[in-house]
Amino acid sequence: MKHNIIFLNNKAMEETDVLDMHAAIEDVKNAYILNHKQDVINPGKCVLRWGKTVDDENVLGRINAMPGYIGGEYDMAGIKWIGSGPMNYKKGLPRASVTVILNDPETKLPVCVADGTAISTVRTGASGGVAIELLAKSNAEVITICGAGAQAHTQLEAALICRPTLKKVNVYDIIPANADRFISLSKNKYPDILFNNTNNVEAAVRESDIIDCVTLATTPFIKGNWLKKGALIMNMSDYEVDNDCVELADKVVVDFWESIKHRMISTVALMWKDGLFKDEDLHAELGEILIGTKRHRESDDEIIYFNAVGAGILDIAVAARCYQRARRENIGITVPFWE
Ligand SMILES: NC(=O)c1ccc[n+]([C@@H]2O[C@H](COP(=O)([O-])OP(=O)(O)OC[C@H]3O[C@@H](n4cnc5c(N)ncnc54)[C@H](O)[C@@H]3O)[C@@H](O)[C@H]2O)c1
Structure with missing residues (x-):
């Protein structure tokens, strides 16, 4: 049995236009709408928290698992796995690092592993933008x-x-x-x-x-x-x-x-x-x-x-769009998952 996945690092993600804010705003709106049309599975966050309290968490850090499925034009499952190291700045590292795994919703097999760090900031900006559009x-x-x-x-x-x-x-x-x-x-x-x-x-x-x-x-x-x-x-x-x-x-x-x-x-x-x-x-x-x-x-x-608390379906919407583009334009590295 052979199965390949696509690996998209930060540079490859940029090639897929992950930083296109206009597109991200559309993705985020679609995700909110599909949520209310009940065309998503959005089970919520699982927080892997160091320490016992939120104050501990803001020093010692956390890794959040945010799985989801989004329907509509996206039809993609996956998970956002986001590490937050509040003290990373002392080592010259960013606080947040994000890995996104996309899975085929039919077979459930993984199809893509991507750096989701830019996705996370872009989709959070887009959420803020949608709020401003509707509420400011x-x-x-x-x-x-x-x-x-x-x-x-x-x-x-x-x-x-x-x-x-x-x-x-x-x-x-x-x-x-x-x-x-x-x-x-x-x-x-x-x-x-x-x-x-x-x-x-x-x-x-x-x-x-x-x-x-x-x-x-x-x-x-x-x-x-x-x-x-x-x-x-x-x-x-x-x-x-x-x-x-x-x-x-x-x-x-x-x-x-x-x-x-x-x-x-x-x-x-x-x-x-x-x-x-x-x-x-x-x-x-x-x-x-x-x-x-x-x-x-x-x-x-x-x-x-x-x-806003965010949800994995927002990241998966943006990631699915970038993945489809990567497939169309041969962006990223194909990795044998099962040889
Ligand atoms: N709602 C969402 O969907 C969503 C998504 C991603 C991140 N976030 C949240 O956004 C926040 C910022 O994330 P980031 O990646 O920009 O973090 P970051 O560490 O890059 O930046 C945080 C900034 O806030 C400043 N800061 C910290 N405490 C402060 C205080 N009490 N008053 C004023 N400034 C203070 C820091 O000096 C730093 O410049 C985090 O709490 C993160 O969890 C929310």
Whole structure:
């Protein structure tokens, strides 16, 4: 019995156009929609956590297994296996490293092993972009990005695609040098945008139409009473914003509610655990808004809280598109899996 798989390293992934944000936004939208059409299998994350608490995890690290199947034009199964080494920066290594395995949904055989590191940042940026498209004010001009790491680049790219009205970007990082590095790279890419490295989060949030949090915070540093009317507060990672950001919101929107409750690290999840937020308080998942059963932003005054936990089906959608292109154009290395 012989069986080959395709191996796609980071360079091969670039050749498949993994960094195409417009395509990733379409993939992510499709994944949200297929989720609500029940054309996915989305069993949630399994967290291989070092230590006992989230605080331990943010020092010692974790590896998350995120399996899934996505139907529609993708028709692909697989798993995202993402290592997070928070102390990797001391060795000059990125925090996140991602391996994606794709499996034929019929035979269940593996067909591809790929570096999914770029997929992960691109699809997370795309998720943020979809949230901005549906939930931010149509004329949003100021965004504050908290956390100037790997995700910040794709959050910004997608934000500028989905809200081309943006003119000013405040950047806050607990390590100001990270914000400096992020800004000097971004200035070259977006010369018409005004960038501001700030350590005054309150002032930055108070003037922002969009606040996009991609940090490793485990203690909230953003207060709800700083949010101006019409703000979209995006809790893209863990415990970054206080309960008031949820309580004062006119709408609470998420990507995958059951997964958020299962992961149990974001503000709205912790509030749900403490009985401060109920299932019926949730306005919508993004997919419900995309298929039209729930409303997007309805006025310029609404404050909207958004939380994303992510799911393997988002990565598998992007990976499946890249894999199909690799097959068509002979990109990557064919490896004998069974000889
Ligand atoms: N929602 C999703 O689907 C999804 C997907 C991928 C990553 N994430 C999350 O996004 C976050 C960022 O990921 P990354 O790959 O960019 O990480 P990274 O390590 O590359 O960057 C994180 C940045 O946040 C800064 N930071 C840490 N704590 C902070 C604090 N309290 N206040 C301000 N800045 C702080 C760090 O200095 C660093 O510059 C992680 O928590 C990750 O789990 C979410």
